[in-house]
Amino acid sequence: MKPVTLNTLSNLKTQGDTFSCLTAYDATFARCADEAGIEVLLVGDSLGMVLQGHASTLPVTLDDLCYHTRCVARAKRHSLLMVDLPFMSNVDTAQLLRDAGTLMRAGAELIKIEGEAWMADGVNELHRRGVPVCAHLGLTPQSVHRFGGFKVQGRERDQAQRIIHDAQCLVDAGAAVILLECVPAELGKAVRDAVAAPVIGIGAGAEVDGQILVMHDVLGLNSGYVPRFVKNFLSGRDSIPDAFRAYHEAVKARTFPAEEHTF
Numbered sequence: 594m595k596p597v598t599l600n601t602l603s604n605l606k607t608q609g610d611t612f613s614c615l616t617a618y619d620a621t622f623a624r625c626a627d628e629a630g631i632e633v634l635l636v637g638d639s640l641g642m643v644l645q646g647h648a649s650t651l652p653v654t655l656d657d658l659c660y661h662t663r664c665v666a667r668a669k670r671h672s673l674l675m676v677d678l679p680f681m682s683n684v685d686t687a688q689l690l691r692d693a694g695t696l697m698r699a700g701a702e703l704i705k706i707e708g709e710a711w712m713a714d715g716v717n718e719l720h721r722r723g724v725p726v727c728a729h730l731g732l733t734p735q736s737v738h739r740f741g742g743f744k745v746q747g748r749e750r751d752q753a754q755r756i757i758h759d760a761q762c763l764v765d766a767g768a769a770v771i772l773l774e775c776v777p778a779e780l781g782k783a784v785r786d787a788v789a790a791p792v793i794g795i796g797a798g799a800e801v802d803g804q805i806l807v808m809h810d811v812l813g814l815n816s817g818y819v820p821r822f823v824k825n826f827l828s829g830r831d832s833i834p835d836a837f838r839a840y841h842e843a844v845k846a847r848t849f850p851a852e853e854h855t856f
């Protein structure tokens with residue numbers, strides 16, 4: 594299998610094909626996901642919740658993300674490695690560039706940033722220096738306290754228009770990928786149609802270019818509350834590699850997400 598690059602993802606979009614993405618935080622699970630054919634691995638700051646036991650992603654540090662990036666980078670072969678910038682990396686452009694540089698040196702190949710159109714200058718500075726950026730819109734978990742909880746975004750018309758506008762501004766500034774979290778399926782499709790860059794969705798419906806889930810959710814390891822967009826792919830199967838393959842195949846065949854996983 595050839596290594597996945599940004600070109601692979603944009604060719605898939607152009608052909609009307611889809612791709613799968615999964616979070617990974619260590620070498621063993623990263624190898625399983627890579628061998629299952631999953632195109633993009635994300636060292637997400639969700640590690641604050643699923644690994645460290647925090648109630649949000651805010652406590653995760655750059656050192657935490659670097660440590661897990663190194664673990665995943667050693668194991669993956671063909672998947673593209675995307676890594677989150679931690680909360681408040683965007684206090685200013687200098688900090689943003691330094692933090693992204695640190696993650697790239699640790700093995701990141703694509704840097705994910707939460708932020709709206711106002712992040713366009715920072716995205717452009719990264720782009721100019723050779724750092725590809727994924728802009729995360731919709732439910733951005735680092736803003737959970739502003740939202741008053743993990744809530745679906747873009748239900749109202751002006752909010753939806755603003756998200757489409759943010760995606761366009763950030764792609765114009767150089768963002769290579771958009772990630773949309775917890776928005777109505779109709780808005781997912783509108784963003785996909787509005788930008789040339791591939792759009793990855795989580796709880797954003799079936800009509801986006803790629804899908805992503807947190808690894809623990811794919812394995813049914815939720816603590817109590819199970820979000821609507823999640824599916825346990827280990828259920829009815831007897832190994833983790835099988836579950837990862839089933840997730841990848843379901844995304845490729847567009848049988849996941851189904852209506853029941855969609856807002």
Ligand code: KIV
Binds near residue numbers: 639640795805807
């Ligand atoms: O941190 C993370 O796992 C994420 C995904 C949920 C997209 O940002």
Ligand code: NA
Binds near residue numbers: 637638677734
């Ligand atoms: Na994240």
